[in-house]
Amino acid sequence: MRGRGGTAILLDVLTGALLFLLLFPVIWIFLGSIKPDPDIMAANPWPSRVTFENYIAVFHKEGFLIALRNSLIVGLSAAIITTALAAPAAYSLSRFTYRGKAAVNLLILGTQTLPVVAVLVPIVVIVRNLGLTNTLTALIFTHLALGLPIAVWVLKGYIDAIPRDLEDAALVDGCGRFEVMLRVMLPLLKPALVAVGTFAFVLSWGEYLLALSLVSKSDVRTLPLALQSLFDPYQFSWGTVMAGGVVIALPAVVLFLVFRKQLVGGLLAGAVKG
Amino acid sequence: MVSSSPTADRAGVSSPARFSVERLLPYGMVAPAVLVAFAIAVVPLIYQIWLSFQDWYMLRQPQPVFGGLVNFVNLLHDGALWSAFARTWVWTIGTVLVEIAIAVPVALLLNRETAMARIASALILVPWVTPFIVVGFGWRFLLDSDVGALHLFLEAIGLAGNTSLLTDPLGALAAVTFISGWKGAPFMVIALLAALKSIPVELYEAAEADGAGPVARFWHITVPSVWNTIVMVGLVLGILAFYSFDLVWIMTKGGPQDATTIVGISIYKAVFLDLRPAYAAAISVVMLVGLFAASLLVLQLRRR
Numbered sequence: 001m002r003g004r005g006g007t008a009i010l011l012d013v014l015t016g017a018l019l020f021l022l023l024f025p026v027i028w029i030f031l032g033s034i035k036p037d038p039d040i041m042a043a044n045p046w047p048s049r050v051t052f053e054n055y056i057a058v059f060h061k062e063g064f065l066i067a068l069r070n071s072l073i074v075g076l077s078a079a080i081i082t083t084a085l086a087a088p089a090a091y092s093l094s095r096f097t098y099r100g101k102a103a104v105n106l107l108i109l110g111t112q113t114l115p116v117v118a119v120l121v122p123i124v125v126i127v128r129n130l131g132l133t134n135t136l137t138a139l140i141f142t143h144l145a146l147g148l149p150i151a152v153w154v155l156k157g158y159i160d161a162i163p164r165d166l167e168d169a170a171l172v173d174g175c176g177r178f179e180v181m182l183r184v185m186l187p188l189l190k191p192a193l194v195a196v197g198t199f200a201f202v203l204s205w206g207e208y209l210l211a212l213s214l215v216s217k218s219d220v221r222t223l224p225l226a227l228q229s230l231f232d233p234y235q236f237s238w239g240t241v242m243a244g245g246v247v248i249a250l251p252a253v254v255l256f257l258v259f260r261k262q263l264v265g266g267l268l269a270g271a272v273k274g
Numbered sequence: 275m276v277s278s279s280p281t282a283d284r285a286g287v288s289s290p291a292r293f294s295v296e297r298l299l300p301y302g303m304v305a306p307a308v309l310v311a312f313a314i315a316v317v318p319l320i321y322q323i324w325l326s327f328q329d330w331y332m333l334r335q336p337q338p339v340f341g342g343l344v345n346f347v348n349l350l351h352d353g354a355l356w357s358a359f360a361r362t363w364v365w366t367i368g369t370v371l372v373e374i375a376i377a378v379p380v381a382l383l384l385n386r387e388t389a390m391a392r393i394a395s396a397l398i399l400v401p402w403v404t405p406f407i408v409v410g411f412g413w414r415f416l417l418d419s420d421v422g423a424l425h426l427f428l429e430a431i432g433l434a435g436n437t438s439l440l441t442d443p444l445g446a447l448a449a450v451t452f453i454s455g456w457k458g459a460p461f462m463v464i465a466l467l468a469a470l471k472s473i474p475v476e477l478y479e480a481a482e483a484d485g486a487g488p489v490a491r492f493w494h495i496t497v498p499s500v501w502n503t504i505v506m507v508g509l510v511l512g513i514l515a516f517y518s519f520d521l522v523w524i525m526t527k528g529g530p531q532d533a534t535t536i537v538g539i540s541i542y543k544a545v546f547l548d549l550r551p552a553y554a555a556a557i558s559v560v561m562l563v564g565l566f567a568a569s570l571l572v573l574q575l576r577r578r
Contacts, residue, residue, distance in 0.1 A: 119314075121322060141314070228407065
């Protein structure tokens with residue numbers, strides 16, 4: 001018994017060490033954001049004093065606040081539309097049997113495994129032909145592709161797990177289908193809806209390639225593009241770039257970890273079924 | 275069946291209409307999502323095939339005209355592109371190998387019921403959810419030849435000279451491949467963890483009773499049980515790696531020279547720097563066909 005306890009502690013120490021190594025780059029980014037410039041120049045591992053100068057500097061950079069606003073508009077819109085489209089689709093795929101359902105499943109799974117680079121060229125040309133280059137609309141619409149398939153998978157898994165008896169009972173009581181969905185299913189699904197909406201937001205928030213390809217004007221830039229523009233050859237500071245990085249990474253990391261339990265299962269199901 | 279009179283009336287009066295509404299309802303509910311999936315996946319893919327047969331070089335041919343196989347003929351003679359294809363395979367396989375090499379030991383360590391293992395299985399996800407733009411700049415900071423902590427370390431052990439690893443062709447490719455694997459590994463970890471947790475404890479107990487040591491148990495129980503997960507998740511992560519763009523563009527822009535130009539970078543450059551969208555579409559089409567064939571091959575690795 002004593003030997004087993006000792007092994008457990010040893011393995012815990014090993015786990016901690018490995019975790020530290022794997023997270024080291026992220027920790028370094030954070031430390032870089034709170035170090036004064038001389039510490040960065042000297043490559044000091046630990047800040048000699050904690051400073052918020054870098055954060056103040058990044059928010060004073062021209063366009064950073066506009067980019068923050070744009071990222072919020074695009075991310076929130078993509079999250080709301082993704083959830084609104086995914087919920088009825090998931091309900092339909094979970095509760096009904098009909099012709100063409102297998103094809104719909106395949107289409108949604110296919111969309112999930114299709115990387116952005118594979119359809120970048122036609123999307124850029126189509127957006128340009130529609131006159132939507134340099135608009136947030138184009139970003140919102142194309143960002144739907146990032147979260148929608150996963151949202152359908154996660155929600156379908158949730159609905160599959162809710163017993164049909166609940167709905168049947170309400171139907172027998174004389175509620176119509178829509179009433180059942182709104183009054184019975186929607187409250188039960190609320191946590192899952194929040195989770196998939198959050199995930200869609202996180203994916204849109206950090207998205208780089210579509211933003212880079214569809215946006216060239218500074219007033220429609222999103223945060224990843226704004227961070228890139230901080231590489232100013234005349235007044236460049238690693239501290240400012242790292243502070244900007246933390247501003248972008250923090251919401252994504254925190255939101256994902258909060259909803260980790262709801263999301264991880266659906267992500268794995270999508271991957272393994274594919 | 276208990277039917278109070280109002281319910282019966284309702285069912286009786288509106289039966290035919292209700293019937294068709296009930297039949298159309300599932301389609302109506304799934305239609306918006308299907309339409310969006312069509313608009314952002316199916317339509318672009320079809321349009322891409324059409325584009326790949328056009329002659330469209332914006333500097334001398336501002337509007338696309340039918341060009342037949344002109345792009346595919348050019349593609350055959352594009353030596354730089356074939357190098358990029360070869361490099362993309364190195365990068366893809368390298369990324370997946372790094373992912374497996376990191377994920378297997380980590381998942382084995384996390385498959386325990388201690389507080390440390392629980393906390394670590396949440397925090398391990400951080401590199402995976404941190405946006406590429408942030409990790410890309412973070413690693414550039416680490417590898418910077420003036421202030422980079424990792425650069426100083428590599429210099430001390432003789433792996434880097436006084437210039438950054440990212441300025442050396444081979445070093446840059448190795449570095450971005452490793453970073454790509456590091457960023458994708460957490461996904462493999464959580465998949466492996468789920469597979470490990472589903473192995474019945476009885477299997478291990480029975481093997482232990484039969485006198486199998488830890489190594490034998492690992493090779494004869496653990497590896498066969500998680501093999502299909504490794505293959506399937508490896509395939510998904512491999513597809514993602516094959517179509518990468520973000521990390522490499524952020525870190526090296528495909529350089530030095532063409533040392534880290536993978537096909538994703540070639541496509542981007544063909545559209546935005548060379549202004550040849552139809553040619554880029556042709557590259558994408560060839561890429562899709564090649565990837566499809568490779569995926570079928572990988573699926574043969576599954577245990578039945």
